[in-house]
Amino acid sequence: MARAVIIDCDPGTDDAIALWLALASRELDVQAVTVVGGNVPLTRTLPNALAIVALAGRAEVPVYAGAARPLLGRFTEAARVHGADGLAGVALPPGKAAAPGIAADALRTQLRAATQPLTLIGIGPATNLALALATEPALCEKIEEVVLMSGAWGEGNFTPAAEFNAFSDPEALAIVLAAAPRVTLATLDLTGQVLVTPERIARLRAMGSGNCLSAASAILEAVAPSPRFHGKPLHDPCAVAWLLWPELFTTREALVAVECGTGPGQGRTHIDRFGRCSADSMYRPVRLLETLDIETFFARLGERLAYLR
Numbered sequence: 001m002a003r004a005v006i007i008d009c010d011p012g013t014d015d016a017i018a019l020w021l022a023l024a025s026r027e028l029d030v031q032a033v034t035v036v037g038g039n040v041p042l043t044r045t046l047p048n049a050l051a052i053v054a055l056a057g058r059a060e061v062p063v064y065a066g067a068a069r070p071l072l073g074r075f076t077e078a079a080r081v082h083g084a085d086g087l088a089g090v091a092l093p094p095g096k097a098a099a100p101g102i103a104a105d106a107l108r109t110q111l112r113a114a115t116q117p118l119t120l121i122g123i124g125p126a127t128n129l130a131l132a133l134a135t136e137p138a139l140c141e142k143i144e145e146v147v148l149m150s151g152a153w154g155e156g157n158f159t160p161a162a163e164f165n166a167f168s169d170p171e172a173l174a175i176v177l178a179a180a181p182r183v184t185l186a187t188l189d190l191t192g193q194v195l196v197t198p199e200r201i202a203r204l205r206a207m208g209s210g211n212c213l214s215a216a217s218a219i220l221e222a223v224a225p226s227p228r229f230h231g232k233p234l235h236d237p238c239a240v241a242w243l244l245w246p247e248l249f250t251t252r253e254a255l256v257a258v259e260c261g262t263g264p265g266q267g268r269t270h271i272d273r274f275g276r277c278s279a280d281s282m283y284r285p286v287r288l289l290e291t292l293d294i295e296t297f298f299a300r301l302g303e304r305l306a307y308l309r
């Protein structure tokens, strides 16, 4: 049976590829997409999500608007990586209208109604997930797993201390880590290994001529390289790939504490990979994704995107 998932995202170039990968995969039953302001403001991430879902021929999947700013502090965007439109200048045909209601309510409604446990995939700032889980914590019993692209055990990409999603709403991340029963983290240290190269884009292009595959290739060509990784890391699809192909990863049980508030440490994730700390209200247990079989990942990603029209 397909695993029921909700994807919370801020498209975002790599969010687009992650959404297409999930929508192309029969192992996943994408029940809803919830959208948060992140890489670019919500006024862009929402139409982007709608267009991405429609291009995959899956306009029946409801897309909900969520938080436009973090729980505390100021909104920060990453347009320097994703472009002012969030999709590196690659224009997609507009999608349908957003579903009525707001993301946190939709998440709670779906969890309440779920007859089998739901998996939440969070690939943007964690605001929507935190709002949903903090207001009705009993619903966490309906969660099978929360898979987040967030944080870093090493240096950050947005600041020296922090990865972008964790930096953007550290309080929300702390709430989700405290509430969710089982969290899997795809940190920057994993996703920074997954670099898009011209050869990998050429192989992707050669796998088909569908609209999603072509748009994905164009986005990957156009996205700005990360100075932190001297290349173009493909972050968010790693979170989806974990649910599809766990055998491609090595993992480790670890503890994570998040630096909340402002200042140079904002959004820093302190990750204990070597059993020095104890789980408590500050250090939360997670399954950490450490390595990925990158060549197989890219080959399978291309096969899946080629299924879409």
Ligand code: BDR
Residues within 6 Å of the ligand: 012, 013, 014, 015, 039, 078, 081, 123, 124, 149, 157, 163, 164, 165, 188, 235, 236
């Ligand atoms: C994360 O931040 C965003 O820029 C990407 O979409 C990804 O979710 C990587 O730090």
Ligand code: CA
Residues within 6 Å of the ligand: 009, 010, 011, 012, 014, 015, 038, 039, 123, 124, 236
């Ligand atoms: Ca993202």
